[in-house]
Amino acid sequence: MTATITLSPAVEKALAENRPVVALESTIITHGMPYPQNLETARQVEQELRDNGAEPATIAVLDGVLHVGLTEAQLEQLAQAKGVAKLSRADMAVCMSQGGTGATTVAATMIGAAQAGIAVFATGGVGGVHKGAEMSFDVSADLNELAMTSVTVVCAGAKAILDLAKTLEVLETHGVPVIAYGQDGFPAFWSRNSGLRAPLRMDDPAAIARAHLTRRALGLPGGQLVANPIPADAEIPLAEIQPVIAQATSDAQRHGISGKAVTPYLLQRIYELTEGRSLEANIALVRNNARLAARIAQEMSKQHA
Numbered sequence: 087m088t089a090t091i092t093l094s095p096a097v098e099k100a101l102a103e104n105r106p107v108v109a110l111e112s113t114i115i116t117h118g119m120p121y122p123q124n125l126e127t128a129r130q131v132e133q134e135l136r137d138n139g140a141e142p143a144t145i146a147v148l149d150g151v152l153h154v155g156l157t158e159a160q161l162e163q164l165a166q167a168k169g170v171a172k173l174s175r176a177d178m179a180v181c182m183s184q185g186g187t188g189a190t191t192v193a194a195t196m197i198g199a200a201q202a203g204i205a206v207f208a209t210g211g212v213g214g215v216h217k218g219a220e221m222s223f224d225v226s227a228d229l230n231e232l233a234m235t236s237v238t239v240v241c242a243g244a245k246a247i248l249d250l251a252k253t254l255e256v257l258e259t260h261g262v263p264v265i266a267y268g269q270d271g272f273p274a275f276w277s278r279n280s281g282l283r284a285p286l287r288m289d290d291p292a293a294i295a296r297a298h299l300t301r302r303a304l305g306l307p308g309g310q311l312v313a314n315p316i317p318a319d320a321e322i323p324l325a326e327i328q329p330v331i332a333q334a335t336s337d338a339q340r341h342g343i344s345g346k347a348v349t350p351y352l353l354q355r356i357y358e359l360t361e362g363r364s365l366e367a368n369i370a371l372v373r374n375n376a377r378l379a380a381r382i383a384q385e386m387s388k389q390h391a
C-alpha cells in the first residue's frame with residue numbers, strides 16, 4: 087500500500103528541475119488567523135515566495151489525500167472551512183485513512199515536505215513547551231518532529247505564550263540546531279527579542295543551507311530551526327505584549343481550555359485584546375520568513391546541484 091500524496095504540477099516541475107521550493111503550513115490558515123485575513127495572507131506569502139524565485143508548496147490533507155501545493159480554489163475552500171481538523175504526526179494518517187480533511191501543523195507539514203523532497207519550510211511560530219508544562223506535560227509535537235525530520239524550518243521564534251527557556255532546553259536535548267538569523271537573541275514572534283540568547287547565530291542564507299546539507303551528509307536525522315526576528319516596524323515590544331499574554335493565559339485556564347485547543351484559543355484572545363495589532367504583526371513576520379526561506383532554498387538548490 088502506498089499513501090496518497092499528490093504534488094501540484096507546479097511543485098512537481100520545480101522539484102524535477104531542482105528549482106527552489108518552499109513548503110507552507112495550513113494550520114496557520116485554518117486555526118491561526120481569522121477569515122478573510124487568513125486567505126489574503128496565504129496568497130501574499132505564496133506571492134512573496136514567487137517574487138523571490140521560489141515555488142510555494144502549501145500542504146494540507148483534502149479528502150484523504152496529502153496535497154503538496156494547493157490550487158487557488160483549494161486554498162480558498164480551506165480558508166473558509168469551519169471545524170477543519172488540526173493535524174499533527176499523531177492524527178495525520180488516521181485522517182487520511184478515513185478520507186478526511188485537515189490542516190497540517192508544523193510537525194505534519196514537515197512530514198509532507200520531507201515525503202515530497204522539499205528541504206525548506208516557512209511559517210510564523212512553532213509550537214513549544216507550554217507554560218506550566220511541569221504539570222500539564224503540554225509539549226508540542228513540533229519539537230520532536232524537528233528532531234526526526236530533515237527540513238529547515240524558518241519561523242519568527244516562538245510565542246511568549248510558551249515557556250521559551252524550556253522550549254530551548256527541549257530542542258537542545260533533541261539535538262535540534264536553533265539558529266537566530268542576524269542577531270544573538272532568540273526572537274519571540276511579535277517581539278524581536280525574548281531576552282534569551284539563541285544557541286546559534288547565522289547571518290547568511292548560504293551558511294544555513296550548507297549546515298543543512300552537512301547535517302544530512304553526516305546521516306543525522308532531524309532538521310534545523312531558523313528564528314528570524316520580526317521586522318522592526320511591525321514589532322510589538324515584549325513589555326507591551328507580556329500583560330496581554332498573561333491575561334489571555336489566565337482566561338484560557340478559567341475556561342478550562344486544554345490540549346490542541348490551547349494555541350488557537352490564545353491566538354484569538356490576543357487578537358481581541360490587541361484590537362487586531364497582533365494579527366498585523368503576524369502577517370508581517372510570516373512574509374518576512376517567506377523571503378528568508380526563499381533565499382535559503384535558492385542556496386540549497388545551488389549547493390545541491
Ligand code: PSU
Binds near residue numbers: 345
Ligand atoms: N504558533 C503560531 N501560530 C500557529 C501555530 C503555532 O504562532 O498557527 C500552529 C502551528 O501550526 C503549530 C501548531 O505547528 O500551532 C502547534 O500546535 P500545538 O501547540 O498544539 O502543538
Ligand code: MN
Binds near residue numbers: 226345
Ligand atoms: Mn499541545
